[in-house]
Amino acid sequence: MAEKKEQGVLSFFMNYSWYRKYLLPGFVAQSVIIAGGYGTGRELVEYFLQYGPTGGLMGMGLTTILWAALFALSFEFARAFKAYDYRTFFEKLIGPGWIAYEAAFIVLLFLIMGVIGAASGSILRDSFGLPPIVGSGLFLIFVAYLTYSGSKAIEVALSWWSYVLYAVYIIFLYFGFTRFGGVIASNFSAGVVNPGWAMGGFKYAFYNIAIVSTVLFTLNYLETRKEAIISGIIAAIICILPAFLFYIVMAGFYPEALSMEVPATGAIAKLGVRFLLPIWLIVLFGTMIETGVGFFHSINERINATLIKKRGKGMSNTARGIVGATLALIGLAISKFGLIGLIAQGYGTISWVFFILQGVALFTIGIYKLYKLSKTKS
Template identity: 50%
Template sequence: MSVFRKYFLPGFVFQGVLIAGGYGTGRELVEYFMKYGIRGGIAGMFLITTVMWAVILAVTFEFARVFKAYDYRSLLIRVLGPFWVVFEAFYLVLMVLVLGVVGSAAGVLLRQNFGIPYIFGVGVMLASIGFLTFKGSGLLEKLLSGWSIFIYLVYGLFLAAAIWKFGPLIQSQLSAGKMLPGWGLGGFKYALYNMGVIPSVLFCLNHIETRREAVVSGILASLIGILPGFLFFIAVLGDYPAVISQEAPAFFVLQKLHLPALLVAYLVMLFGTLIQTGTGFIHAFNQRLQTALQARGRRLLTWHRPVVALALLLVSLGVATFGLINLVAKGYGSISWGIFLSYFVPLMTIGVFKIVRKTGRRFPF
């Protein structure tokens, strides 16, 4: 169990919070990878996004270990001093955007597949997020790690079904795939805006005891996070390039497979990941509030957590009305640069310097 908590739990938590806002409906993978060509998308996914995640996660995990900083306020104060609030401003905007994506995806999912009113799906999803936020860290850690097995199972079945039905076409698309200009920037921006989920992972890093554990855990987290997205990318190639214009590409392809059981499994999986993503973001903010109050001799009461969650979720309801494609293309694209300047650059410069000065050891091991 110790090995799991040190090396795999952070990756499963990262994946659990990432997947719904990152690629649950497939819209994000299309926006940042597939529209740059098949080979361009794969190159951006592995040569840019995966490598960047591995580096920043490894440094984040090591910084958290060295300075015992297991929430983003504690971590960023160590890096930026009073300017840590700049990151928080971007984090709050990103959180609202992600919650908007979660709400939009829930509404679209139920409307397109079951004919249930859009607003009902949004409401059910946000109510579920509020409940889990209220329950706190213990249940959240179990949910985020345990659900990952089901996620891999569903994506594996999705890929197998797609190959069974569209295998020759998928192979043909891979052979003739192109690398269009902009693939590197697409992977860069995708990696950056998803770095905003890292605060949601900090609470489970207290099991890491050595630098080697931190670095290996960071690399594994990057791979655990990207692999389901890659399975999806390959699975939808049978409908390329038509899939690029779809609001929810996953369901566009699933409906063509004519496998009701797989569609239901994907719906269940996606609902779970939507809940995890929203809960993870809000939980990280609640943890930040808790440490701030503790520094002042106060504490975050149990009933404070759902109140904070409710306020954030209500704001996200308004954001969700703008539509999923606009949220992804405009909101995420813009916030990427803020995350880059307020988190990536300071941590990779000031943060690394402080780690070396504190430990007297250079990276990686």
């Protein structure tokens, strides 16, 4: 009885169609993006804060606009062509070019998993004195379990962890304002805008463009073009809001934050709130699991769609779990052999591949194909 009640609580919001249409895609995207996007704060420094508090805020606004356009168009394309896995999506968009996209996507996946694999062990080691194998093992177990559980469980897990994450960010913002509110206001009122803020916002938007592929499995609830566009805009806001809350506090430590190796822990240390650091690190560890699950589930959905087409039967839960565990193990192995630096050198190139195959293609070929499809139906 207690178990049924708990399941009912966890899936309470999931039963509402408005939630599945307008909030779920954004929560999944935000859950996947944070570990590699702004969990440590270093990314916010590199792409925004280095251009000055005001300049970075302007860049963040540009990123939000680009994300809103990208998500809205992607969601509508997926809905119109019923493309809920990345292979189907890019076959419909760029035909045989989908193979190039998949190659870049897999390289990106292992790059991110290598970084996360290394960090997952070090977080629990540095924070709680546990051997690195404990953190890596927990990462592997949770990833395998969630990928085994399938889409519904992943939807619930990623959504509810987002609520936890938002709560922690709001607490972080509260202590930031109560202790450094005057400095934050002063730094923004100075109006520092360094050259390059627009390029920073542009790069950050497309640095994370592949995140769309991890959200496709949630889009089958969308029924109309209006719903897809609204959902895409909301998803952009959901994704950028935690970064915005984080950025506001970090602006209070400008320009010192520019030299912080891990700005998140540096800022928390300066706030002097002891309980916040372990909570932050636990939440960050959870976001790493979410990022892994999001990418691995995209691979599973791509395999599943292919199997259904070929034999009329998709993947079993066991097969999903095995794929998730295997990919996680490869990521952990990469983190041990020092390949991160080598792969990272080509990361900028991969980002440009995504920009061309996904960004440029969507706003040219994608719009044309949507127009052609609508003319056919009318």
